[in-house]
Amino acid sequence: MKKYAVLAGIVAVIVVAYLGLTTVAPVSAPVAVAAGPTYSAMIYVAGMGGHFAAADVTVDPSNAAEPVKIKNLDRVVIGDKQYATHDARIDTNDSNVMFWSTYVLDANGKIHVGKTDLKTGKVIKDLAVDPDARAVGKGPKYCASGQSKEYFMPVFMGVEGYVDVFDKKDLAHKHRVFVSDIGYAKGSYKFVHGINSPDMKSFLLTMNVVKDGNATGEIDFVLVDMASLEKGKFKVLAKNTLKGDPKNSITFRMYFTPDGKYITQSVADRLWVLDAKKLTLVDEKMMPEGSQLHDAMPTPDSKYALLTIRSVTEGCDTDGKAIVKDGKPVDITDGTVMVYDAANKKVLDKQISVCLGCHKGMGLGDKNAVLCGIDANYK
Secondary structure (H helix, E strand, O other): OOOOOOOOOOOOOOOOOOOEOOOOOOOOOOOOOOOOOOEEEEEEEEEOOOEEEEEEEEEOOOOOOOOEEEEEEEEEEOOOHHHOEOOOEEOOOOOOEEEEEEOOOOOOOOEEEEEEEOOOOOEEEEEEEOOOOOOOOOOOOEEEEEEOOOEEEEEEOOOOOEEEEEEOOOOOEEEEEEHHHHOOOOOOEEEEEEEEOOOOOEEEEEEEEEEOOEEEEEEEEEEEEHHHHHOOOOOEEEEEEEEOOOOOEOOOOEEEOOOOOEEEEEOEOEEEEEEOOOOOEEEEEEOOOOEEEEEEEEOOOOOEEEEEEEEEEEOEOOOOOEOEEOOEEOEEEEEEEEEEEOOOOEEOOOOEEEOHHHHHHOOOOOOOOOEEEEEEEEO
């Protein structure tokens, strides 16, 4: 593992989130929250540079001005940019092992599935996988994933979409299950994601509905039986469709709450909270303008969720001065963390940025800083 020096002024540098650093202007002033639980965790954040940020953090939702603090920052490397990844999945059998899958093809046209020892930062197994003949092109590859006790299950985000089933012990490929098996023809959907329920009895799939080549804003939620999926088949347990905005609502990664009652679903322009059995909407919160939600990870007690946001901000040089080209400020993708309060059905206003400070320090303040999915070991 390669150690990073953490600048005292950068309190939230690659923590619980997808991307960026500088504070994005909040929708309104931070709202005070009554004192409540605090959480300590090691957060692993997937990065498009072929590594995971490993941030030792404290989360205090009652601290409206600073809900997330970093105590130490490190990283876990799985490869170079050919190992761009969106996927972190800690093994429920061994918290020192993290499974991952890659988002792009490597130079040999392969996708990778692997597992890493979190104690040493070393890759235990790296499996190069041929993309399926039914899912060709340079589009996105693996993004989300789930697991059962014996199997790691990355979800192919592209078309045609599918769930792969790998043995956790040696990453032997057991099954590939296409969403066409439950009636989703090529061209009728895009961006498949999924995750297991906490009891590992079911697996949730989401598909964005497409008609005549255009997204409709409709999102299908399909709950399938885990035992059947382990054997290479889909058995549908429940299904529902929710409606968002055709231009801006796209489902990305999601989590079940640890108590198994709800699903926290990122939908780009909004957060959806669903009843985990009925797949019906319980709460909906819009994201601030210029922000895009990509993941929503609940705390162990299911009381809060950490929202990872892609935001647009001005690029800046090593002195923090805005970068201007052709007389205009250079806009880049940054990332922030927000906190959702489940009990009060409220998103706390404060956004904390998590990447740009490091990027500008390396002279990359005019470059996008794109991170992605998260998992965590709570203390």
